[in-house]
Amino acid sequence: MHIRDPKIIARLAELNVELRRGASLGGMTSLGIGGTTDLLRIKNHECLPELLNLLDTNDVPHKFLGGGSNLLVGDGELPWVVLQLVRPEPDVVLDGNFAHVDAAADLGRMITFCAKKDLGGMEGLIGVPGTVGGALRMNAGAYGMQIGSYVREVKLYRAASRKIEVLRGHQISFEYRHTSFAPDDMMLAVTLELPSKSYQEILKGIRICNEKRRSSQPLGQKSAGCIFKNPPGSSAGRMIDELGLKGLSVGDARVSDRHANFFVNAGKASAKDMLTLIADIRERVQKSYGVSLENEVVVWNA
Numbered sequence: 001m002h003i004r005d006p007k008i009i010a011r012l013a014e015l016n017v018e019l020r021r022g023a024s025l026g027g028m029t030s031l032g033i034g035g036t037t038d039l040l041r042i043k044n045h046e047c048l049p050e051l052l053n054l055l056d057t058n059d060v061p062h063k064f065l066g067g068g069s070n071l072l073v074g075d076g077e078l079p080w081v082v083l084q085l086v087r088p089e090p091d092v093v094l095d096g097n098f099a100h101v102d103a104a105a106d107l108g109r110m111i112t113f114c115a116k117k118d119l120g121g122m123e124g125l126i127g128v129p130g131t132v133g134g135a136l137r138m139n140a141g142a143y144g145m146q147i148g149s150y151v152r153e154v155k156l157y158r159a160a161s162r163k164i165e166v167l168r169g170h171q172i173s174f175e176y177r178h179t180s181f182a183p184d185d186m187m188l189a190v191t192l193e194l195p196s197k198s199y200q201e202i203l204k205g206i207r208i209c210n211e212k213r214r215s216s217q218p219l220g221q222k223s224a225g226c227i228f229k230n231p232p233g234s235s236a237g238r239m240i241d242e243l244g245l246k247g248l249s250v251g252d253a254r255v256s257d258r259h260a261n262f263f264v265n266a267g268k269a270s271a272k273d274m275l276t277l278i279a280d281i282r283e284r285v286q287k288s289y290g291v292s293l294e295n296e297v298v299v300w301n302a
């Protein structure tokens with residue numbers, strides 16, 4: 001989608017929002033799949049109520065992009081614009097055991113920054129790409145931990161009130177890859193309370209998690225992490241593996257040989273290829289196990 005109305009373009013400039021025309025989402029997502037649209041880069045949180053009002057009153061649909069590591073985006077010219085926060089400097093401020101973190105901060109860099117100040121707890125998330133805002137939205141987790149356990153406060157733009165608000169940790173529910181935020185809420189910043197641990201001890205945990213990832217995931221290949229959520233008490237990857245489906249392909253979309261719940265873009269896969277592969281695998285698992293797999297990957301189809 002292209003914003004052409006000169007009045008909107010002028011207002012975006014007044015709000016200090018950078019307009020990048022015809023951005024390729026294929027180049028901004030870890031799967032390397034996705035068409036083009038205008039990208040709006042937001043430099044200050046406070047403009048959001050006005051910006052959203054401007055887009056809504058002019059019928060400009062929008063989606064919110066973090067680091068693009070959990071997304072499967074449709075092909076071709078996309079029928080919505082994309083909003084993205086610009087990372088401020090500094091993006092993490094520490095106060096005792098509290099870390100105040102901007103949503104645009106890189107998750108891995110935030111974890112190592114805190115580790116160097118003897119604050120741990122998040123070792124399991126090392127190696128999870130993307131932003132802190134994206135991790136919060138999805139309640140990212142791994143190896144028995146999840147980011148939600150450390151959240152004490154979230155600053156967000158609330159779609160319901162059209163205002164920037166602050167929620168305390170106990171007002172938010174964090175479940176397996178699910179949170180109580182509304183679909184249009186935008187995470188802007190978070191306060192995490194992290195346990196004190198020596199850097200050496202944290203580093204040991206980080207090395208163990210890195211090794212586990214290296215030995216089980218196709219890290220050099222384009223993916224969006226796990227495609228399906230694990231059904232309660234079961235493993236999506238194990239079922240796909242037991243059905244002998246590793247390596248199954250549609251065009252260049254392929255079930256990883258390494259981890260059956262990672263689907264990779266082995267070349268020039270299109271969103272259509274990947275969606276066909278996902279539908280095929282879901283159907284086979286449903287037929288054999290009677291389990292309907294739910295997407296973990298977020299699909300933005302045109």
Ligand SMILES: Cc1cc2nc3c(=O)[nH]c(=O)nc-3n(C[C@H](O)[C@H](O)[C@H](O)COP(=O)(O)OP(=O)(O)OC[C@H]3O[C@@H](n4cnc5c(N)ncnc54)[C@H](O)[C@@H]3O)c2cc1C
Nearest residue numbers: 064066067068069070130131133134135140141142187225
């Ligand atoms: C190799 C690899 C390994 C992975 N391993 C794991 C893992 O172990 N555990 C795990 O949980 N995930 C894993 N993932 C998936 C992904 O990295 C995480 O879900 C990550 O937290 C997504 O963050 P992001 O910023 O990239 O979000 P995006 O992919 O940009 O967006 C995902 C969703 O969050 C929304 N969103 C993003 N930022 C915001 C914001 N500030 N406010 C509101 N909504 C927002 C988007 O609109 C979208 O709906 C892995 C991915 C890869 C490629």
